[in-house]
Amino acid sequence: MAEPAKPKLVGATAIKPKERHGWEKISYLLYNKDTGEILTRTPKSWLLITIFYIIYYTLLASFWYAMLRLFFLTVPDDHPKYQQAASIIGNNPGVGMKPMQADIKLDSSMIYLKKDDSKDDPSDDGETLSNADWAKRYDNYLDRYQNTSGTTEDCSNLDTAKEACRFSTAQLGACAQHPFGYLVESGKEVVEPCVMLKINRIFGWTPQKYSEEDLEEAQTLDEYYPEDQMPSEVAEKIKADGDKIYLDCSGENPFDKETLVGKMKYFPQDAGIPFHYFPYEHAHRNYHNPMVAVKFSGLNPGVLYHIQCKLWAKGVTHLKKERAGLVHFEIFLDGEVREEK
8 A cells, every 4th residue: 555645844945055064164155156145145135235224324313313403402502501499509609629639638628738848849740648739739720810811801890791700819819829828938837828719600690789687687596507697797898898799717616716716817808709700601711710718827736627618698508518608628737736825
């Protein structure tokens, strides 16, 4: 009896390719002389896939470019889209202290100096903790004020929304002269360091004048915001010239407050910054931050001084934890303790 014919498998049309090995396999991969394929594709197939990807990536790039252009239409060119209260920065200016700490101590706010160092031999990069390098970092920061391109000289007669205002370092007096008190000079026994205080930039922030009622309220102690109580000395300055914002430094603790009396001198003398430096609207210009310098004299070696400097302007609040409206730093002179006379 004859065997029944095997059923034909549906779709079984694949043909097992001829097995090749070694160089023959590589040569057929590069060019198959039987089918004309180059790297497994015919020239026509290579042409079609190349055209496809050119069209695909061109359309993809065009789409993202159009989306990017659409996004930039929503972003202003000359000012931030979100300002002051609408931004993450807010409308409560902070205070910055210069010179900066060396890179190896960026997490420290202490100005650590040798009490009688007179060696003016800074390192190449100015990033050590020596007195000379403190002076060099101070000098480096002041150097940017020598660039007067794009600024004007007389700030009081400017439209500050259109023109950047020049700050003259001559206003810093002795704190603008090298070595800025970081090295012992003739006639001195102990260093008398200077620090510079600047207002952190908030685009569009404009200081407002205090009214008499505002001043009375500011001098009243608030149990919830004790840091906002204005010293009487600052209130008197505002009464004398209300068209300025003022910076005031004091010891942070009772001991510091007592021992720092008479040991701080401000440049300019009233520690004020005129309103005509504001608002800051010079994101793409050579803007000079106005500053107030403080010179510390007669500090006792071996004593750690905790210092807090506050900005006094209408509407500014002072919060230690967030460092809002103020800056904190310490000064320590390394040396033997000498008794007060």
